[in-house]
Amino acid sequence: MEKIVDIGKYVEQLVNWLTDNLAFLFDIIKNVGNGAIEGFESVLLFLPFYIVIALLVVLAFFKVGKGGALFTAIGLILIYLMGFWVETMQTLALIIVSTIIALVQAIPLGIWAAKKPLVNKIVKPILDLMQTMPAFVYLIPAVLFFSIGKLPGAFATVIFAMPPAVRLTALGIQQVPQDVVEAARAFGATNRQILQKVELPLATNTILAGVNQTIMMALSMVVIAGMIAAGGLGEKVLEGINNLDIGLGFESGLAVVILAIILDRITQALGQKK
Known part of the structure; x- marks a missing residue:
């Protein structure tokens, strides 16, 4: 069928x-972004694996409990024993950045959007587009802007991962009881003080759910980022797929x-903390 409207051309x-x-500008962003990702990688790989495991186990113990700490210890030790420690730290660095x-970008x-109904109406369809567009599509402009490597993977990841944080931040602010806001305003609080001292603290749990x-x-x-040489576990999964290596694919997955x-x-x- 002949095209009538060629949106792709534009x-x-x-x-x-x-x-x-x-x-x-893209060169500057590429250098800064790659530097940040490689910096996190260097820190995570500089520390001995048992130190990183111990830190995460302690964090899990205080935030999740004994069961979470035990799973964290067993899971990370298993990753190390399977030989994927370096790739896991590369993936973790990419996720952090x-x-x-x-x-x-998402929280502000x-x-x-929570404060301005017009902004909310404009943002919602854009977020729908960002979430429903096949993630592979984001790799095309990412590679054109930044070539292959870690930063294009981060660029595509940011676009795909932003919408939940935007939606849940807006929802959290909108769900703050208006009588509390009016009480703060009656005591002479400015809009900035209301946001910082009332709305954000009361919306913290919802915002942290967006972070999650x-x-x-x-x-x-x-895995998708691994297609453009972003490194990490994604490349190992793809290597297993390309070589029909069931063992490698399962272990990296x-x-x-x-x-x-x-x-x-x-x-x-963190989000459930009161």
């Missing part, structure tokens, strides 16, 4: 224009699952 023209005219970038945007979902969405991009459960339990516990 999107391609826009991406090509950005690539041609803002190459210097991607999550930080996503939250730095969520607050703005953002981390989980970032983890779901691990299991490492992703273990890391996901550990991060999920810890961030859920």
